[in-house]
Amino acid sequence: MREPATLSADLLSWYDRHARAMPWRVPPAARQAGTRPDPYRVWLSEVMLQQTTVAAVRDYFHRFTARWPEVTDLAAAADADVMAEWAGLGYYARARNLLKCARAVVAEHDGRFPADHAALLALPGVGPYTAAAVAAIAFDLPETVVDGNVERVITRLHDVHTPLPQAKPEITALARTLTPQARPSDYAQAIMDLGATICTPRNPACGLCPWRDDCAGRLAGSATDLPKKTPKKPKPIRHGIAYIARRVDGAYLLERRPDSGLLGGMLGWPGSDWNEAPGEDPPIRAEWKALNTEARHTFTHFHLRLTVKTALVPMDRAPARGEFHEEFRPGDLPTVMRKAFDLAQK
Numbered sequence: 001m002r003e004p005a006t007l008s009a010d011l012l013s014w015y016d017r018h019a020r021a022m023p024w025r026v027p028p029a030a031r032q033a034g035t036r037p038d039p040y041r042v043w044l045s046e047v048m049l050q051q052t053t054v055a056a057v058r059d060y061f062h063r064f065t066a067r068w069p070e071v072t073d074l075a076a077a078a079d080a081d082v083m084a085e086w087a088g089l090g091y092y093a094r095a096r097n098l099l100k101c102a103r104a105v106v107a108e109h110d111g112r113f114p115a116d117h118a119a120l121l122a123l124p125g126v127g128p129y130t131a132a133a134v135a136a137i138a139f140d141l142p143e144t145v146v147d148g149n150v151e152r153v154i155t156r157l158h159d160v161h162t163p164l165p166q167a168k169p170e171i172t173a174l175a176r177t178l179t180p181q182a183r184p185s186d187y188a189q190a191i192m193d194l195g196a197t198i199c200t201p202r203n204p205a206c207g208l209c210p211w212r213d214d215c216a217g218r219l220a221g222s223a224t225d226l227p228k229k230t231p232k233k234p235k236p237i238r239h240g241i242a243y244i245a246r247r248v249d250g251a252y253l254l255e256r257r258p259d260s261g262l263l264g265g266m267l268g269w270p271g272s273d274w275n276e277a278p279g280e281d282p283p284i285r286a287e288w289k290a291l292n293t294e295a296r297h298t299f300t301h302f303h304l305r306l307t308v309k310t311a312l313v314p315m316d317r318a319p320a321r322g323e324f325h326e327e328f329r330p331g332d333l334p335t336v337m338r339k340a341f342d343l344a345q346k
């Protein structure tokens with residue numbers, strides 16, 4: 001295998017020709033002409049991209065930056081507006097941390113993201129990956145950024161057979177040897193692009209890869225088997241009941257979930273606990289009817305089967321919990337709650 005400096009130089013010249021266009025990205029030619037990325041947009045895109053694809057994030061990114069063009073705008077936003085705009089993107093703790101982080105940047109850093117890895121890491125909701133990504137991409141610091149794409153490229157390039165997640169320290173150490181001092185911002189994005197477009201999980205296009213003659217995995221014929229992964233335990237199934245009450249004037253009974261826990265801070269249908277055998281817990285006295293299909297949704301650690309019950313209630317009946325919303329937009333609900341609503345509509 002050639003020297004790391006030669007490998008990274010070859011990857012950078014590949015990136016100069018093939019960089020993907022992204023709404024938050026400064027293309028390599030503009031970068032070299034002196035345009036700097038906006039740290040707010042880099043940070044926002046990185047938070048949105050965790051556990052989510054570029055295709056799913058684009059529209060959300062455009063909506064957020066149109067509504068809150070600067071970090072100071074986001075910091076001043078109402079929590080409920082941000083949670084509603086995030087609805088459907090999942091992993092709602094990210095949205096809560098997004099607001100906390102924007103407010104900390106305004107309160108502690110004068111509205112400017114710090115150009116320093118340790119200071120970035122100290123911000124709410126910013127973990128080692130996001131700190132490294134913002135430091136490298138926004139501030140051109142020689143940080144090593146390792147996401148799923150980079151893990152795949154590095155395990156193949158070095159023919160690493162240790163399974164994930166145990167292989168993570170080894171992968172990071174190998175990736176670090178390749179991180180150049182010159183153009184670290186472009187390099188961090190280049191290796192991610194290589195993983196996303198060429199070194200893909202099933203059919204890597206090795207013939208188009210700038211590292212094809214160096215790649216130990218390709219030469220050994222093991223590339224498509226890498227990275228190895230420790231098999232995951234099957235997810236348990238939990239059950240729950242969602243109560244969809246509609247008042248005769250068309251208002252819906254909704255409840256904001258507590259800030260901590262799953263879907264924290266999001267609006268949703270009042271419901272039971274989610275466990276093996278949930279008990280009835282209707283939020284208002286009514287003649288409830290169960291639908292004959294369940295809403296199904298998969299969270300990180302379990303599958304949920306949600307029984308949906310509906311009722312029509314008179315104007316003068318007060319709920320035991322939740323509030324009636326006359327202006328209800330299904331798009332403000334998290335995906336699982338929207339699935340329940342869609343079933344009820346049918």
Ligand code: SF4
Binds near residue numbers: 198199
């Ligand atoms: S040669 Fe193939 S397997 Fe190796 S890094 Fe390039 S695309 Fe991936």
